[in-house]
Each structure stands twice: as C-alpha cells, then as structure tokens.
Amino acid sequence: MVHSEQGASDDPGTLGDKGDDLEKRLKAYEGRPSAVAGAGKDPVNAPMIRHWCEAMGDTNPAYAGPDAIAPPTTLQVWTMGGLSGHSGHIGRTEAYDELLALLDEAGCTSVVATDCEQDYVRALRPGDEITFDAVIESVSERKTTKLGTGYFVTTRMDVKVGEDLAGTHRFRILKYAPASRREKPPRRPRPVVNRDNSGFWEGVRQHRLLIQRCTGCGTLRHPWLPGCNSCGCPAWDTLEASGEGTVFSYVVLHHPPFPAFDPPYAVALIELAEGVRMISNVVGTPHDEVRIGQPVRLEFQQCDEELVLPVFRAREEAS
Template identity: 70%
Template sequence: MSDEADGLEARLRAYEGRPAAVAGVGRDPVNLPMIRHWCEAMGDANPAYTGADAIAPPTMLQAWIMRGLVTALEGSGGSSGQGGVGEGVGGRTGGRAAEYEELLGLLDAAGCTAVVATDCEQEYLRPLRPGDEVAFDTVIESVSGRKTTALGAGHFVTTRTDVRVAGELVGTHRFRILKYAPARRKPKERRPRPVINRDNAGFWEGVREHRLLIQRCTACDTLRFPWLPGCNACGAQEWDTVEASGEGAVFSYVVMHHPPFPAFSPPYAVGLIELAEGVRIVSDVVGVPYDKVRIGMPVRLEFRRYDEELVLPVFEGTVA
C-alpha cells in the first residue's frame, strides 16, 4: 500500500466515533395509522399490532427516525446525493453532522463518488407503542480499509443510531454503505441471480420445474408469500406447499425508466400481482405494452428462460 493510501485510511479512520447526526427527534410520534400502513404493505396480520394494546412492529424502528422526502430534499444535499445519514435519518431536529459531511467529501475527493447501501442491522430492547416520542443520535461507528468489490474499489462506512424514548434506549440501528469508485468495465449482460437460501430454496426448485409454489401453514392453513421460516399469522413453523393456479390480477405496478441496466430494456412494467389464491408476488408484466398495464388487469403466469441458468416466473397481461 502506498504512503498516500496509508495517509487516506488514517484520515478516514479518524472519523470513527464522531457524530453523524445529533439530537434528532422523530417527525411523528409512534402512531396506529403508520403501523397499519406498514402492516398492510408487509402483509403482516399479527394481532399484536392492532387494538388498544398495540405495539409497533420491531422492524419499523427505522421508519420513526427517517426525514421523509421533502425534508431530505430541503437538507444539505450532501455529497454523492445521499438523502440523510446513509438512508435518510434525521427527524424534526438534528440532521447530518458536519463531521459526516466532511467524511463523505473526503471520500468523494479520493474518487469514491458512487454510493450503494449494503446492509443494516437492528437491535430491539423494548417495543415501541403509540404515543412514544422517539429521539436519536448517530455516530460513525467504523470506516473500512480500501476494499475491492464487483462495483469498484472503495470504503464501507457504518453508522450506529441509538433510538431513545424519554431517555431510555429502546433500539439500535446500524446502517452500512459502500462509497466506491465505479469499476471501468462493461457489465455482463445477464440478469441478476436470485439469492437462494435455506428458507426459499424450495420455491426456486419449483420454478425450475415450472411450478409456482406457495407456502401453507399446516397449523392454521394460512397461505404466505414470499417464503418465510414461520407463519406470520399463528407463529407455527411447520408448513407444506400448494401450487398456484397461475391466474391473477395486477394489484399495483410501476414503470421502470431508470437506471438503465444492460440486461434490461426500459421502459418496462413491474407489477405487484395478486394471485387467485390471495397472496401477492412481484414480477414483470409481459405481453402488453408497458403503458397499457392497468390495476386490475388479468394476468396469467408463464415461465421464461433468460439464459442457460435462469428461469423466472413472469405474468402475461391481457388488454381489454
């Protein structure tokens, strides 16, 4: 490693432990309408999140501290076009600390002008309940040495946000980004590979056999998709599968125009498809012009092979 690179890493590491956001307060108290919207979007019918004794889903921790679109656009703007501390953290008060802006500027000056969010981790100490007013502080927890990735070489920056209610620590949110210099090479024109793990391997085995399999809880018969290790209705872990009929309708959709990607040809429609069985799946809507896709449009499942390895379920629309 060159003396120049050594010097840069030392300067970057000097920011560890310094603030990224200070004295932040959530834009809204914890409230039932936001909890309801979250649960509807996630398809989570857990009764703990409704009624007089409702709690907020633990994974909503980040939602209570995000700045929102308008305040993010009115903020400092920052380098690299990020909308907050990594992902938009910053409530009614608080916001990016000068130290965090300096760190991003230093990375920009080193050629790491691109950014991508890589992962987050959360810890929950007690449930949040409607009426709770959240406050938070964020620190720069770590800055990695120079790493080479498929996207390009750069540095991982991890921030830690401590969330409190009335001074009590209720949860911690760690967020990691990669600030990198984009690699100068032509990307391979292949669709991204699905991430297959022990929880969803059976689904992808079904796809290879041209079968769309839906999990069914053997304790309460609730169908669920995407695949999960346990039932979100009763909590049971035993399950079997049913094969989808292939009939469905467009529940919602977006038309993708940007960013361009060599394996795709925008504009194209991506739909949230409600299957006849009642569960929903995200997939391409094919067979009709993108500007003819409509909510409620009937669709029919088909399987398309994109290369020697990849088969994906898509849905062919029908224009009335």
C-alpha cells in the same frame, strides 16, 4: 440478510499510491457522530402501522387494536424525514458530510446500500415520540467488488423513547469507484437464495410457483418465512400456485439506468388467485398500459443459462 461485503477482496492499488494515507484519514472518522439529537417527524401512529402491514401482507393481531404495537422492523420508519426531509437539516453532522466528501474526492463517487441490521429492545406503541443519535461505527479497508473498488461505511443509530433505548439500526453503504464496463452483455442480478427461501427458488427452476402454507393454521404466505405470522407455528408445507392473478399495484421505473435492465419498465405487485401477493414484472405489455386490476397469468422467463424468474403476462395476451 444480504451482506454485500461477502466475496470482496483487498485491493492495494486501485485507488492510487495514496491509498494508505486515505485509509488513515477515513479511519479517523470512526466513532464520530453522524446524527445528533434527531427526532421523528411524527409520533408512532396507527395509520402508518396499518399501511406497513397492508403492504407487507402481515396480519399479526399484535399490530392492531387498542393495545397495538408497531412491527419491530418499522424501527427505521419513525426516523425518516420523508420527501421534505428533516427541517433545518436536523440530526446530520458535518463529520458525516466530510467523510462522504473525502470519498468523493478519492473517486468513490457512486454509492449503494448493502445491508442493515436491527436489534429490538422494547416495543414501540402508537403515541411514542422517538429520538435518535447515530455514530460512524466503522469504515472498512479498501475493497474490490463487482461494482468497483471502494469502502464500506457502517453507521449505528440508537432509537429512543424518552431515556429508554427502543432499538439499534445499523446501516451499511458502499462508496466506490465504478469498475470499467466489460464488453460482454451484463447478466441480470442474481436473487439472494438462503435457507429460508431455497425451496421457492428450486420450485421456480422447475417452473413451479410454490406458496408456503402453515400446517398449524393453514395460512398461506409469501415471501417465504421460517415461521407463521398468524399463529407462530414453525411447521409448513407448500401449495403450487395456479398462476392466475391480478395487478394489485405497480410502479414504472425510469431511472437510474442499470446494466441488464432497459427502462422504462413496470414492476408490479401481483395478487395471486390464492390471496398472497408477490413482486414481479409484467411482460409483453407496454409499461404505460399496465393497469391496477389487470388480469395476468404466470410464465417463467429464462434470463440466461442459469437464471429463471417468475413473471406475469396480461391474460388476454397469454391466451
């Protein structure tokens, strides 16, 4: 899990001489509710579970059949209002809106989601009606990051079925004043490398696309995980991908502009010949010519002196 507060430093002066007074005002919101009496727009349901599992490539049998449970990581899904939102602004409090407005007034007009943490207490099953309440758990001291200077705001949401706590979802954002742009060209953001996926990125550095393979049941998986979703075995080895694949799905990014990226561009879900899927870019093809089912072939893109990324090119162009 990424914690974007890592590497942040205290900065006593960036937001002006009134910073101490601002921090006191921000701290006063800790413990106040950010959502009250929220309710899921739909019960936990089998179609959403199926969509989630198909998108994630998760074939765990616990998520299908008459005794199915919802994947634990869908905890927040059942609280979301979708594009239309929750009717009547349900759940959200004035306190949370006031906190964000106070940060806006202080110049922290930009926001980025940094990380989330979830604790699971009981399984959710189709038919469960969920409710939720949330609290402003903490507001950090002033921090300076590469994005700019601002404050980390953490909310804690308790998700219930009836009187029973199903799980807790902590969500952290950074509200910040953007840093001045540097003259040198921006670098592509670095991938998050941890103990579970370091072997994958070492393979990419060597221009090899490695797929995890469970040594218990032989199931291939991507992205890399510490254990097998199919049989639970923690042991694994790797298989080098052939590099052949097809575009399974894609989106075209038009907004927002971001340093080191030049929209519009296509982000595709590539189905490799081995059967697993991965997210990458389709290069060498205009964004409006990318198509589902389009044959592609792997290549490795040297983004800068340090970063190598696996990308895909339309097969007719690659040949």
